[in-house]
Amino acid sequence: MSMKVNIVGAGVAGLSLAWQLAQQGIEVEMFERGSKVGEKACSWFAGGMLAPWCEAENAEPVVLEYGKASLVWWQNALGEDFVDAKGTLVFAQQRDKKELKRFARRTHGYEVVGHDVIASLEPDLASQYQEALFFKNEAHLDPRKALIRLSEVVQKLGVKIHFEQEIEPEDLLPEKVVDCRGFNGAKALEGLRPVKGEMLLVKTNEISLSRPVRLLHPRIPLYVVPRDNQNFMIGATMIENGHGNQFSVRSMLELLGSAYALHPSFAEAEIIEMGVDLRPAFIDNLPRVERKNQIWRINGLYRHGYLLAPYMAKLAADSIINDKDEIEKLADFKLKEDRA
Amino acid sequence: MKIFLNGMQTQVDHTELEAVLVQLGYQDVTIATAINGDFVPLSQRKHTQINEGDKLEVLAPMQGG
Amino acid sequence: MLDVYGEKFSNRLLLGSAQYPSPAILSESIKQSQSQIVTVSLRRESGGDLAGQAFWQIIQDLKLKVLPNTAGCYTVKEAVTTAHMAREVFNTDWVKLEVIGEEDTLQPNVFELVEAARILVEDGFKVFPYTTDDLIVAEKLLQAGCEVLMPWGAPIGSGRGLNNPYALKTMRSHFPDTPLIVDAGIGVPSHASQAMEMGFDAVLLNTAVAGAGDPVAMAKAFNLAIEAGLLAFEADPIDARDMAEPSTPMMGKAFLS
Ligand SMILES: Cc1cc2nc3c(=O)[nH]c(=O)nc-3n(C[C@H](O)[C@H](O)[C@H](O)COP(=O)(O)OP(=O)(O)OC[C@H]3O[C@@H](n4cnc5c(N)ncnc54)[C@H](O)[C@@H]3O)c2cc1C
Numbered sequence: 001m002s003m004k005v006n007i008v009g010a011g012v013a014g015l016s017l018a019w020q021l022a023q024q025g026i027e028v029e030m031f032e033r034g035s036k037v038g039e040k041a042c043s044w045f046a047g048g049m050l051a052p053w054c055e056a057e058n059a060e061p062v063v064l065e066y067g068k069a070s071l072v073w074w075q076n077a078l079g080e081d082f083v084d085a086k087g088t089l090v091f092a093q094q095r096d097k098k099e100l101k102r103f104a105r106r107t108h109g110y111e112v113v114g115h116d117v118i119a120s121l122e123p124d125l126a127s128q129y130q131e132a133l134f135f136k137n138e139a140h141l142d143p144r145k146a147l148i149r150l151s152e153v154v155q156k157l158g159v160k161i162h163f164e165q166e167i168e169p170e171d172l173l174p175e176k177v178v179d180c181r182g183f184n185g186a187k188a189l190e191g192l193r194p195v196k197g198e199m200l201l202v203k204t205n206e207i208s209l210s211r212p213v214r215l216l217h218p219r220i221p222l223y224v225v226p227r228d229n230q231n232f233m234i235g236a237t238m239i240e241n242g243h244g245n246q247f248s249v250r251s252m253l254e255l256l257g258s259a260y261a262l263h264p265s266f267a268e269a270e271i272i273e274m275g276v277d278l279r280p281a282f283i284d285n286l287p288r289v290e291r292k293n294q295i296w297r298i299n300g301l302y303r304h305g306y307l308l309a310p311y312m313a314k315l316a317a318d319s320i321i322n323d324k325d326e327i328e329k330l331a332d333f334k335l336k337e338d339r340a
Numbered sequence: 341m342k343i344f345l346n347g348m349q350t351q352v353d354h355t356e357l358e359a360v361l362v363q364l365g366y367q368d369v370t371i372a373t374a375i376n377g378d379f380v381p382l383s384q385r386k387h388t389q390i391n392e393g394d395k396l397e398v399l400a401p402m403q404g405g
Numbered sequence: 406m407l408d409v410y411g412e413k414f415s416n417r418l419l420l421g422s423a424q425y426p427s428p429a430i431l432s433e434s435i436k437q438s439q440s441q442i443v444t445v446s447l448r449r450e451s452g453g454d455l456a457g458q459a460f461w462q463i464i465q466d467l468k469l470k471v472l473p474n475t476a477g478c479y480t481v482k483e484a485v486t487t488a489h490m491a492r493e494v495f496n497t498d499w500v501k502l503e504v505i506g507e508e509d510t511l512q513p514n515v516f517e518l519v520e521a522a523r524i525l526v527e528d529g530f531k532v533f534p535y536t537t538d539d540l541i542v543a544e545k546l547l548q549a550g551c552e553v554l555m556p557w558g559a560p561i562g563s564g565r566g567l568n569n570p571y572a573l574k575t576m577r578s579h580f581p582d583t584p585l586i587v588d589a590g591i592g593v594p595s596h597a598s599q600a601m602e603m604g605f606d607a608v609l610l611n612t613a614v615a616g617a618g619d620p621v622a623m624a625k626a627f628n629l630a631i632e633a634g635l636l637a638f639e640a641d642p643i644d645a646r647d648m649a650e651p652s653t654p655m656m657g658k659a660f661l662s
Binding site: 346347361364365366369370371372373374377378379381382397398399400401402403404405 | 421422423424425431444445446447448449450451452453455456457458460461464473474476482483486487489490491493494495561562610611612
């Protein structure tokens with residue numbers, strides 16, 4: 001097929017779309033303001049959890065419905081061993097037992113597991129916890145490795161990526177353009193708001209984990225995701241109207257306090273990196289693909305970049321290739337249910 | 341000159357509050373301002389001087405209970 | 406009708422706007438609650454992302470009365486400055502005055518509260534003070550010029566309901582003509598009903614709706630509960646008794662044994 005598509009922004013949205021299009025033999029050119037993949041992308045700071053069942057606790061049901069398929073999408077794009085399909089464990093401190101009950105009421109797809117299962121899954125946490133929820137169908141990937149790998153894969157498929165090119169999508173008209181600029185593209189999209197997130201990378205040999213764990217708390221829920229070389233990603237704050245790009249003392253106290261509560265061995269960990277970025281979100285916290293003539297925009301991935309970018313890429317690719325004006329709008333079922 | 345904008349050290353090129361706000365990206369938006377803990381009404385922004393080291397707070401609507 | 410500072414409202418639920426799963430759910434919850442007064446706040450805004458503006462648009466679209474709070478203020482000075490900033494931003498002289506005394510319970514610091522209320526009333530504000538159920542503090546707030554009082558049900562966000570119904574009842578009978586709004590600590594709709602049955606004029610809550618599994622449905626439930634409680638109060642409930650009393654009339658009953 002002879003068609004050419006330009007993509008502005010090589011974050012998870014842009015790269016997912018590039019893969020989706022290049023797979024189908026379409027010529028793709030990408031423009032990225034950073035000097036390398038991830039350098040200026042919100043996607044760099046993500047936890048990389050593919051955890052749609054857990055997210056269903058307060059996300060719209062579509063997040064679960066479409067998020068489920070992302071695991072296979074990432075395996076197809078990056079190779080099967082790239083995705084760790086080991087599930088998620090959810091804990092609460094003894095005094096927050098109610099939180100675990102509430103989480104269990106509001107989600108499904110888990111088993112309640114006791115000490116023995118915890119000991120076999122995460123031996124280092126066995127002494128601390130007698131009970132957990134095990135979401136065994138969930139998975140995770142290292143978002144940084146995934147972005148880099150995806151950029152390599154698409155380049156092999158013939159996609160050109162131009163770095164250090166900060167441009168306005170309009171400048172590429174009349175060719176087809178897809179705006180994947182993340183929050184930096186907010187001016188073009190009404191109602192896109194930033195939800196600030198802060199994360200930490202720490203390193204310690206005192207503890208090993210094989211899968212993401214979540215620690216519930218009435219105010220400060222936390223997750224810890226294991227990475228290579230005994231690194232752990234600790235995340236993440238969710239600050240509505242979060243301003244600026246500084247990491248606040250309060251957030252640092254809360255994240256580290258919770259990590260220490262999850263397991264005291266984090267007290268000795270070395271802090272390797274502090275990351276801050278703004279998640280782009282629409283009013284219903286669901287992503288959208290929009291089209292105006294020859295400009296498409298994928299945005300609003302909120303805290304579901306890796307989970308939902310594959311589905312959004314499919315929607316956008318379908319609209320671009322088949323010249324469709326009508327693009328599925330992810331529905332906020334929670335609101336649409338008949339409440340008469 | 342350096343001031344503290346919402347607690348962060350920030351470089352500004354003007355001394356009149358209104359010009360400082362424009363420089364910092366607050367144009368035509370719903371905000372309220374205070375300098376060193378004292379409210380500065382909209383009508384006074386033109387006539388209010390900001391000095392080196394001043395603490396400028398810029399607030400906007402947000403969720404509350 | 407709820408009558409506060411000369412304005413009348415047919416609905417008696419004041420709803421907070423924080424902590425909803427998404428702004429869309431916030432907006433739908435407020436609609437379903439039928440609330441006519443919604444509380445809002447002020448936070449630092451960065452010139453880069455101007456995050457507060459989107460939220461403000463959502464609230465403006467609802468076309469309701471906004472009640473800005475001074476949440477997070479610990480001193481008279483902070484609360485007074487925040488109130489002035491809120492008056493300009495929200496274009497209203499209403500203010501929900503919170504002066505917090507202590508972080509774990511978020512108890513009001515009633516000493517600073519009374520002083521802040523006095524200053525703000527002088528500056529032309531219509532003050533809604535978040536206070537305890539202490540009668541003397543309440544007297545001082547009225548002397549300071551407040552025309553409405555907002556005693557707590559329980560600590561903010563605790564969902565415990567009316568911790569001290571006795572004190573709240575006493576307050577109600579002590580101030581029969583002052584609009585009294587139970588603010589904070591409500592967990593479930595029956596708590597709100599209970600306050601209304603006791604003769605309170607309205608209920609202010611946030612977490613109980615925003616933190617529910619289905620906030621939109623819970624908002625609706627609270628609206629119904631508050632209406633039920635009000636109707637019950639106006640219908641003059643019976644008094645509790647120690648002994649049973651048959652509800653079916655005995656007169657004319659057949660004699661069959
Ligand atoms: C702390 C934190 C934790 C998170 N955890 C998770 C998680 O566990 N799972 C998950 O799925 N999501 C998570 N997210 C959310 C996820 O990171 C975002 O949803 C996602 O990264 C958004 O992707 P994007 O491609 O739209 O934007 P971005 O990743 O920001 O990509 C946009 C790209 O466009 C480029 N660009 C911008 N403007 C221009 C221009 N004018 N010209 C050229 N290039 C431009 C940028 O440099 C950037 O590379 C997290 C976010 C944060 C902050």
